[in-house]
Amino acid sequence: MTLALTLGIVLATMIGAMLYGHQKSKAKTVTEWAVGGRRFGTLIFWFLNAGEIYTTFAVLGISGYAWAYGAPAYLAFTSVSLAATLGYWLMPRIWQAGRQGGFITQADFFAARYKATWLGCLVGLAGIAAIVVYVQIQITALSLILRLTLGTEVSVTAAAIIAAGIMLAFVYVAGLRSAAFAAGVKDVLMIVLVVGLSATVAGKVGASSILDVFARVQDQHPGIGVFPGLVPEAGLTVTWMMTAALNVALGTWIFPHMFQLCYAAGSRKAIRRNAVLQPIYSLSFFFIILLGFGALLAGVSPPGGDVNAALLQFVSDAYPAWMIGLLAGTACLLALVPGSVLLLTAGSIFSRNVVIPLKPDLSDRASLLVSRLSMVGFAAVAVWLTIGATSSLVEIGLAAYAAIGMLAPGVFLAFLWPRANAIGVAAGIGAGYAALLLPSAQSLWAALLPGWDRGLVAMGVNAFVAIIAVLLTTWGRAEEGGR
Template identity: 75%
Template sequence: MILALTFSVVLGTMIGALLYGRRQARAQTMAEWAVGGRSFGMLIFWFLNAGEIYTTFAVLGISGYAWAHGAPAYLAFTSVSLSATVGYWLMPRIWEAGKKYDLVTQADFFAAHYRATWLGCVVGIAGIAALIVYVQIQITALSLIIQLSLGSDVSQLTAAVLAAAIMLAFVYFAGLRSAAFAAGVKDVLMVIIVIALSVTVASKVGAASILDVFALAEEKHPGFGQFPGMQPEAGLSSTWLMTAALNVALGNWILPHMFQLCFAAGSRKTIRRNAIWQPLYSLSYFFIILLGLGALLAGTQPEGGDSNAVLLQFVSDRYPAWAIGLFAGTACLLALVPGSVLLLTASSIFTRNVVRPFYSGISERRMLLVARLSMVAFAGIAVWLTLGATKSLVEIGLSAYAAIGMLAPGVYLGFTWKRAHALGVFIGIVAGYCALLLPAAQLVWNTYFPQWDHGLLAMAFNGAVTVLACVLIPATAFRGVSSSTSS
């Protein structure tokens, strides 16, 4: 029954997504395939954008983080609300630039705004690298679900390859419109399931009520609700929470797929309404954290102590087969929808900003073929990264945010400072990655800024170097279109 229900949910959604995408408009151009013809209304845009609340990072990752650490899982509340605040200001500007200059990818923005095709190529490669890491999150989670559904005899490699293949099928032909349909199905099902599980979790762990779950968790695991949580050696203090939340908020809309989704909106009003209501939607994290605490009280122990599999194991141990199958099928969609959008974005960037500059006469049809083939290649790389990975989904996600944060100064300065130019932005990016990755830089941060999020520190260093470079180096040759896109 578990396998049948899981398969039914996934296959039914896939068929509906493909039919919807093909019926709305056959993807014959990059703009239609990658940004849905720039016509998404409030409802579709909501499920694609604010629907990022319900991903494997959120549901499986945050519940597992609550199980392993306790209070540090509250990062989810703060980061989403801050991201919406930033998005209210930033997203309409991204949308306006995309509409005015016919942009499809984030790298298009850098190339057009700074009038430097080479910068678009550099940014594109950096964005692809971060996206592949983020795809790894989805494949890791989907592999766990496949193994739950098919049995532990299925190897990690087989599960990861199956996960990538299903993910590719979602958007290979119809593009972003297919993902939009699946995102709606995924969110509706997940809201229903999370509420149903939350209503029944108290009875599964011997608590009198939902609030009693928190009281019991504090009683049995003293300090779980305070920072630094149940693992003080991890350094997840309140300082970490504030700096990590700020880094996520500043970097969220810089993630290439989120940047590209802004281009898909039909109007500025659509984007701003989304940002206004998104913090309310994030209150659902209360129930996700509740389920993680339920697993903690139930003594759930996933194989190998894998925190990513905690919620899956808890549901598998405590609920009937039909509930397990429905949850597993919906959890598959949590990985498939964002994962497919990530792969689509990476392939769009590769085609438009890495391949096209070297083959200026390439046709739309050939570009679509290259995009689809590169999407397969990127999925293969993500599968390779997944094998043997041991980090939690939250840790992998924060690594992706730190990496993509190196592009943030170029975006924010592009909309606020006319003196910013391509060479200064490039120098800042190089400096930022050095500050993020070099062991010597890590030693400095740990010594002088203990427990600060390193991604935020590297982003700040990047921004300072970018500003200094733009002040010291003449901007005449690098003047872009800032006066047109910063209104």
């Protein structure tokens, strides 16, 4: 029954998404395929953006973090609300720039704003790298679900390959519109699932109420509700939480696929309504963390101590087959929707900002084909990263945010400082990656700024170097302008 219900949910959603995408558009151009013809209204835009909150990172990752670490899972509350506040200011500006310039990708924006095709290519490659890491999250989670439903005899490698294949099939035909339809289905199912599990979790762990679950877990695991949580040696302190939440908030709208979602909106009003209402979704994390604590009270022991599988194992141990199937099917959609949008975005960037500058006469039809085929390669890299990986979904997610944060100064300077130029932005990106990736730099930050999220530190270095480089490269012109 579990397998049948899981397959039923996924297949019905995929068929409905493809039919919806074809009914609304044949997706014969990159513009229609990648940004939905720039006609998404408030409702469809809401579901697509919500798809970026209700992902496997949020549900399986945060519940698993609560199970393993406790209070550090509160990161979800702060980061979502901060991101929405920043989005109210930033997203309409991205939308306006995309509408005026006819942009499809984030790299289009960089190339046009800084008048440098080479910078668009550099930013595009950096964005693709961050996207592939983020796709790894979705493939990791989808692999877990496949092994839950098909059995552990399915190898990790086979599960990852199957997961990537399903994701590619999901988005290949109809593009962004198919993902929008599936996002709506996923959100409805997720609400039903979270409500159902939260209403029954107390009875499954011998508690009298939801509040009693929190009381009991505090009694059995003193300190779980305060920082640094259950594993002090992990370094997940209040300082880590504040800096990580700020880094996630600053990086949320910098992901290339979020740029394309902004371009897809039909109006500025649709974007701002979304930003005002979106923080409501952060309330759901109370119940997701509750489920993680419930799994801890139940003594759940996922295979290999896998943090990402804590919720799946809890439901598998304590609930009937139909509930397991509902969770597995819904969790598949949690991975498929954002994963497919991420691959779509990577393909769009590759064709427009890497291939076309080398072959300017490429037709729109050929560009669409290149976009679709390149997705297969990016999915293969994500599968390779998934095999043998042991990090939690939250840790992988923070690594992706750290990587994409290297583009954040360039975006904010574009809207805040007319003097900013391509050389300054590129210098900042180079310095930021050095600060993020070099072992010697990491040791330095650990000594100077203990407990700080390394992505935020690297972003700060990036911004500082970019500003200095802009000042140095425009000094003479600024003096001439003042005479």
